[in-house]
Amino acid sequence: MREKGVILLSGGIDSTVTLYLAKKYKIECFALIFDYNQRHKKEIFYALKNAKKLNVPYRLLRINLGWGGSALTDPRMKLPQRKIKRGIPSTYVPGRNLIFLSFAFSLAEVIKAKKIFIGAHTQDYSGYPDCRGEFLNSFQVSANLGIKEKGIEIVAPLLDKNKAEIIRLGLSLGVDFSQTWSCYKGKKFPCLKCDSCRFRMEGFKKVGIGDPLLAKRKVKSRRF
Amino acid sequence: MREKGVILLSGGIDSTVTLYLAKKYKIECFALIFDYNQRHKKEIFYALKNAKKLNVPYRLLRINLGWGGSALTDPRMKLPQRKIKRGIPSTYVPGRNLIFLSFAFSLAEVIKAKKIFIGAHTQDYSGYPDCRGEFLNSFQVSANLGIKEKGIEIVAPLLDKNKAEIIRLGLSLGVDFSQTWSCYKGKKFPCLKCDSCRFRMEGFKKVGIGDPLLAKRKVKSRRF
Numbered sequence: 001m002r003e004k005g006v007i008l009l010s011g012g013i014d015s016t017v018t019l020y021l022a023k024k025y026k027i028e029c030f031a032l033i034f035d036y037n038q039r040h041k042k043e044i045f046y047a048l049k050n051a052k053k054l055n056v057p058y059r060l061l062r063i064n065l066g067w068g069g070s071a072l073t074d075p076r077m078k079l080p081q082r083k084i085k086r087g088i089p090s091t092y093v094p095g096r097n098l099i100f101l102s103f104a105f106s107l108a109e110v111i112k113a114k115k116i117f118i119g120a121h122t123q124d125y126s127g128y129p130d131c132r133g134e135f136l137n138s139f140q141v142s143a144n145l146g147i148k149e150k151g152i153e154i155v156a157p158l159l160d161k162n163k164a165e166i167i168r169l170g171l172s173l174g175v176d177f178s179q180t181w182s183c184y185k186g187k188k189f190p191c192l193k194c195d196s197c198r199f200r201m202e203g204f205k206k207v208g209i210g211d212p213l214l215a216k217r218k219v220k221s222r223r224f
Numbered sequence: 225m226r227e228k229g230v231i232l233l234s235g236g237i238d239s240t241v242t243l244y245l246a247k248k249y250k251i252e253c254f255a256l257i258f259d260y261n262q263r264h265k266k267e268i269f270y271a272l273k274n275a276k277k278l279n280v281p282y283r284l285l286r287i288n289l290g291w292g293g294s295a296l297t298d299p300r301m302k303l304p305q306r307k308i309k310r311g312i313p314s315t316y317v318p319g320r321n322l323i324f325l326s327f328a329f330s331l332a333e334v335i336k337a338k339k340i341f342i343g344a345h346t347q348d349y350s351g352y353p354d355c356r357g358e359f360l361n362s363f364q365v366s367a368n369l370g371i372k373e374k375g376i377e378i379v380a381p382l383l384d385k386n387k388a389e390i391i392r393l394g395l396s397l398g399v400d401f402s403q404t405w406s407c408y409k410g411k412k413f414p415c416l417k418c419d420s421c422r423f424r425m426e427g428f429k430k431v432g433i434g435d436p437l438l439a440k441r442k443v444k445s446r447r448f
Contacts, residue, residue: 059288059290059291061287061288062288063285063287064283064285064286065330066283067283067330067331067334067335068334069330069333069334088372092372093330094329094330094333094334094371094372095326095327095329095330095331095333095367095370095371096330097370098326098329098330098367098370098371099323099326099327099330101326102319102322102323102325102326103319103323105318105319105322106289106291106293106317106318106319106320106322106323107291107319109293109318109319110291110292110293110318111291129369129370129371129372130370130371132369134369135366135369135370138365138366138369139366139367139369139370141362141366142359142362142363142365142366142367143319143322143363143366145353145356145358145359145362145363146319146321146322146353146354146359146363147318147319147322147353147354148312148316148318148353
């Protein structure tokens, strides 16, 4: 019997590479995809696309984080368009990974999965407290105290990698990056100005290849 | 300025007494009420009623725990009707307090509340792993690692009390127990057979008074 794993899938580069990695390890994956009223709901489209492509059963959960506190969920807050700085950016969503991981533990317990995969990594998003190993390790201990089945493990295989390393890993696994979405604005084309676009651009630049998503854009923009 | 607190409000005896207690301590309360597709959705009606009565702003969150694993959320599973035993009953909902507390931390961070009130207690529900102090203490540490604002405290004032003690405390605070709901079946009248009814009945019996909710039933059943 193959080992089961719940995977938090957003539709971005990190979680998509994590999904491919889990599949490579022959994990029987179950994807959790969240609609938390994020600006870039568009990422959900790509999450669904990759889950279907890899034949991974998924569940799309709609949760209301309507109390704002983040530029990603509160339309009154402006998205930062700036060079990458230190500190916690306004795109931080309070409690996001706490909530996502809690749902993942619930599902893992029910389907008897012993692993939860998350694409969190610290190097780029040092600002998000819920992407740090310190948090993930501690949460794993607490969550196991709160459930019946014990020994569920949080696996964050990208934790110490930077974006370029993650892209390289993805390429080696056959990830089609034209089918991933990063831009926080979630418009038709990536804005290339928000933090998430900048990290993505820097990553592809370091790897030394063009972003397939942008190649698609060029083709499309020539057509019309 | 009054201290702010988020309170997890279900509409049952424990969370209602906790709400009254927080109000007594002059906490500016914000209630979180969950529709997680529980059989006894009826409890939500009472949660809303008490929040409104005490002038407490609230948010009703609908979350999908559609993967079952509990007799409270899976209609295919039978509710236990038995004497209170040791062990984890089938009414245990995997990850419930993990999820509820995670949302509470998110809201607390946004509204700058430093306390989260929960009516959990161990004596009656020794079977539920997410009602134990060990879990609550550990979760508090983990959650604070995952958020920006630090020092948010989980307050579980009923942790070591039994149902009779909680009812006595509620009476001293002016709680109207005819406006609380416990029965897992969530029908028109309490079934008086499920675990939750049994705990409630035992509590009122030990206190030596009748359950005002049942008194209401008698009046109503005489009328028709």
